[in-house]
Amino acid sequence: xxxxxxxxxxxxxxxxxxxxxxxxxxxxxxxxxxxxxxxxxxxxxxxxxxxxxxxxxxxxxxxxxxxxxxxxxxxxxxxxxxxxxxxxxxxxxxxxxxxxxxxxxxxxxxxxxxxxxxxxxxxxxxxxxxxxxxxxxxxxxxxxxxxxxxxxxxxxxxxxxxxxxxxxxxxxxxxxxxxxxxxxxxxxxxxxxxxxxxxxxxx
Numbered sequence: 003x004x005x006x007x008x009x010x011x012x013x014x015x016x017x018x019x020x021x022x023x024x025x026x027x028x029x030x031x032x033x034x035x036x037x038x039x040x041x042x043x044x045x046x047x048x049x050x051x052x053x054x055x056x057x058x059x060x061x062x063x064x065x066x067x068x069x070x071x072x073x074x075x076x077x078x079x080x081x082x083x084x085x086x087x088x089x090x091x092x093x094x095x096x097x098x099x100x101x102x103x104x105x106x107x108x109x110x111x112x113x114x115x116x117x118x119x120x121x122x123x124x125x126x127x128x129x130x131x132x133x134x135x136x137x138x139x140x141x142x143x144x145x146x147x148x149x150x151x152x153x154x155x156x157x158x159x160x161x162x163x164x165x166x167x168x169x170x171x172x173x174x175x176x177x178x179x180x181x182x183x184x185x186x187x188x189x190x191x192x193x194x195x196x197x198x199x200x201x202x203x204x205x
Contacts, residue, residue: 009065010172012037012073014058017047022103023174024062025124028166030073033108033122034174039101052106053079064171080106111177114138117186122168123156124177131177132156145186151199158189 010021012035025034032052037045051058052075059072083105107124114121123135136152139145147155156178159165164181193199 011063012048013061013063014048014051017044019044019048021062021172023170023172024064024073025168025170025174025177026062026073027168027179030059030071032073032075032106033111033168033177033179034124034170035106036173037104037106039103042102045102045104049080049082049104049106051075053077067171069171076108079109081109081112082106114142114180117143117184118182120182121180122177123165123180124168125175135159135178135180139186143186145190146201147186147190148199148202151190151193154193154198155186155189158193159184162189 010024011018012021012024013019019040020038022036022038023034024032024036026032035052037048048060051060054075055077057074057077059074061070062073063070084102086102108122109115110120111122111124117139121138123131123138125131126134129137130152132152132155133149134152135156136147136149139147139155140149156165159180160178162184164184166179166181168177168179170176190199194201
């Protein structure tokens with residue numbers, strides 16, 4: 003695995019951490035964040051700002067891209083994944099603190115709650131965002147969505163301005179914000195009429 007990038011940081015008024023990758027919306031809301039292993043107190047301080055209901059702004063600095071921007075968290079819990087990763091640590095505390103890789107993911111990027119709420123379609127290992135989108139619609143919607151429709155559905159949502167690419171940097175997956183209230187029945191009907199998609203088998 004590559005060494006953690008020391009050119010991306012996220013900070014609040016009291017702490018700063020090195021970041022391996024990030025994805026946020028056009029407005030700056032953090033959807034996916036991977037924090038390189040460092041002292042747990044630093045990681046905890048940033049996590050607390052991201053989940054705070056007061057939505058404090060943090061500063062994200064990506065020197066590889068020459069970017070510095072204000073970002074903010076969900077204001078509620080992320081899905082938090084941690085793993086021991088001492089070989090990736092960028093800071094040690096005399097061996098007292100365990101070096102842990104921390105990944106924060108918006109829950110709506112893992113399992114959409116409902117189609118009348120925004121959700122996120124991220125690339126996962128072996129799965130492109132369009133496949134993830136079709137799978138989410140197949141599971142969540144009442145419509146006869148087929149996985150092979152993913153490319154068309156994402157392109158159609160992009161075309162009507164209701165799928166918006168996430169801003170990403172570092173070792174982060176590409177992805178899209180899917181706005182609430184997309185008229186999926188209309189898009190599916192258009193795709194069937196134009197031959198972009200087809201119903202097959204029992205569907």
